[in-house]
Amino acid sequence: MQVGDPIIVTIKRLGINGEGVGYYRRKAVFIDGALPNEVIKANVTEVQHKFIKATIRQLEKKSPQRIKPPCPVFDVCGGCQIQHISYEGQLQAKTDIVREAFARYTELDVVKIKPMLGMEHPWAYRNKAQLQLDRGGNGDVIAGLYEMNSHRIVDISGCPIQHPQVNSTIETVKTILQELNIPLYTDKENRDGVKTVVVRYGFQSTELQVTLITTSSQLPHQEELIERLRTALPDLTGIAMNINTKRTSLIFGEHTTTLWGKEAMVESLGDLEFALSPRAFFQLNPQQTIKLYESVRAAAALTGKETVIDAYCGTGTIGLWLAPYAKEVHGIETIAEAAEDATRNAARNGRNNASFHVGKAEELLPRWVKKGISPDVIIADPPRTGLEQEFLNTVLKTKPERMVYVSCNPSTLAKDCKVLLDGGYEIQWVQPVDMFPQTSHVEAVTLLVRKNA
Template identity: 40%
Template sequence: MNTNRSGRGKSRRNTERQGQEMTSAGKSKNNAVRQDRGRDKAEKTGYVTGKSGNKEVLNVRRTEMRPEGEASFSAAKARAEQLEGRESRKTEKRRSGRGRSGSNRGGKDRPARDIAAELGLPVAKNDETVIDIIGMNHDGEGVGRAEGYTLFVAGALPGEKVRVKVLKTKKQYGYAKLLEIVEASKDRVSAPCPIYAQCGGCQLQHMSYEGQLHWKRQMVVDNLKRIGKLNVAGENVGNEVRAHQDVDNGDADSSHPQVDNLGEGTETVHSSGDKAVHEWMNVPNESAGITVLPTLGMDEPWRYRNKAQVPMGEMEGGLIGGFYAKGSHRIVDMERCLIQHEHNDEVVERVKEIGRRVGIRAYNEETGRGLLRHVVVKKAFRTGEMMLVLVTNGDSIPEKDEWIRGIREQLPQVTSICQNVNTKKTNVIFGDVTRVLWGSEVIYDYIGDVKFAISARSFYQVNPVQTEVLYGKTVEYAGLTGKETVIDAYCGIGTISLFLAQHAEHVYGVEIVKEAIEDAKKNAELNGITNATFETGPSEDVIPQWKEQGITPDVIVVDPPRKGCDPRLLETILEMRPERVVYVSCNPSTLARDLRVLEDGGYRTTEVQPVDMFPHTVHVESVAVLVRDL
């Protein structure tokens, strides 16, 4: 369940990295198309449903926290029922003649037991069995084995013995629903959020925070070893088994994993669909290699998000808004989110109430009618200032003055009210036109000692507490003495560049998004920083031009989107040969891939520091430092 970045303010961050923050940390519509699950969830949960365009609406408005005794097991069951419901509907559709025509294409209409026997599988669809969970994949699903056959089980934790029902089988792996926890993990806890079973924003609330931090470090380690083929120091896991699945659990039937035996106790399952399930067993002790430090977590891992992006819909009572349900484009109406700052929740609720009173209609994706698409709220943790952005399908706002007056009276902490106009049929949140309806054009916040101006469309890291930790580690790894020339290859609005400029002789920042560079220059001026230069363009084009101008960096810092560094940028780094490279990553798999390229080109990765920027989700940030081999 997926979702942004490092204060970078760039469009590709706003699409790729906002998997953890786009549409309020819920699943985007693109993901919903790929894994459209659980349209019948309302019938299974007993909640009331409504419609808003082609978005199904689930009204689960509550005000009380879930009692401690109510285990998160219900969340796992609800999530598994989504997959079970999808498979049932596929079968019903084929039987009614609305599915594939012809004679049992691929044998899909044959009994599940016959198909399993033909493939030599130990289990068939709808079988119930008890399995041990040996690890978790990158989506947070438990990984178990039924007589050697891999099953993914939503909601199951490593170390648990569980009873499951098989939902779907493929040649090398399948999916199962969690029915009963026979033996619980020491890391299992009750999820405190009352809508954890429906919302798509968090994936790990049923796991202790200590367990989350350990798992995120191990995910980084496994990617470095498996994808990067890199040596990790001190990794002697003994009898402990871990599993990792790459990319996503796609449904392409052409993806049939191939099994490689890598030696006693170690097995990897590969597929043409870039799916991999990896287990590490009895890995020998390694006396040298990359040091992967324990994940840096938060003292208080709740209420950490400074920005809410809430999709709006309608029910009989008027406007609703919240998050997208797991694996769908169905809105979960909500009053509180336990990872949002409480002031953000308050602003969203007041906006919905005022909108209902003045008769504002939500945007309808099917008809293209209706006004309010999203409500975006930004909170500056250090200054307390707040910005409200109403994303509308058109210029005119009925009863605009009354709406603004109501917001000002009820929400004195809001210092800026803006309107963004987006009339396109798209799931992209913002349009091209933004205007100030009342108050300031920007709000101000600090990361460390650096002050930043945040506009309606500026990207700013959603967890300012951990951002300071992340940037502090970046500066430490850069090893600056005040005499170095530094290049920031994905500088965004200049957040890391301005941090580095306080400790370097000069910093050069490059970013492909023009608006981000304009913000970077303004932020440098705002802080009186004169030893930072910013230029617009692809880093792989601009940096060679700087080289021709005689600019020779001692350190290059990269903070790419989820897809990792452009290959040409890696080539440029190897050609310029700085003494150090600091790599800030939001994706362990592309981090491992790019570190392998740099190591093959003459660099040595010495240390990697995972940082938990998004507690209770499966996302993890990392900072790695590489030094040039002499």
């Protein structure tokens, strides 16, 4: 088998990155853009010991779920991976991704996977955009994402998964930067300019926050820029400048200055209210977040008597959501700034039975147990890399009756669940939630119960 060879592949499922997965001579074949049940005539682009990558040459048999992507830059943007699948097909494919992960890593014959919680209108759901700035061929400012496998920025004006208010605000910022001739980081012979624009919109509050990421504290025409933005954007509640001098994939630097207005915008989630500074984390799809958190609450099965540990608590949103139904909630977070935000959010919402602590769960939990704080329920919502082995060991030693695992990566979720299964827990159910329609990402809430509980 060599690069360039033609092969015919029947696609069995979607991979975790939205690619079609089939098999050729017992080797897995990954084909971008291919859908389950399609027969693909493909050309090999890469050959490895365990897998092959290929590109579509011809659709021999087309899936009935294949549609024309509504976004004109879908093929190059990289922000969405599966716009070419009907929404019904997306939900099914994502459910299959979750099911495949559990089958592969837990060795269980049957796992109860509930029907995917999707959206009635799976568009215009993102409340925040952070887009790189560059100049197009005619010299006009463009805002977008890097094209897949390149450093070329694709203009995504009018992105269909962003809220219209976010899109129109981006357009306004671009126009004003252009008219005031404010330098960009990508301008030739200039490395002191604006790199990124970040816009966040409150679906409930209708407040609007604009942050410019720059490479220095000097912003030409700053006062005029502020005045123009205030005039053009009547819902604007704050303008900030964040300075990031490093060449890094991280968007934000450490220093943020409020140029005008409030340091933090207000947004609500259910009956909770949050103050969001430019760097504060907040879920990007509020409508689906409520479904996700309600799934966590159903899994926790709180009666008002339980002690809940919210590990990896971030800014405290899950813990605060559960607090009215628990005896007490203790959140743990390694990033001090996030834990401080969580503490302020608790006070803001009168959640007096919720406290938040800086540290690692695997270190704090054993100390608390010695002091008599024994968790009935542990909630964990880790990054894509999953749970640390130390934390898993701590859970098995602490022995909570219920473990509620919120995950954005089915593979690491299933691998970690195998450790918990081997340690005396059983999976009651898995609830997939479509937090990011049109993309291959899938969130899942998994309820694990101790067998002898």
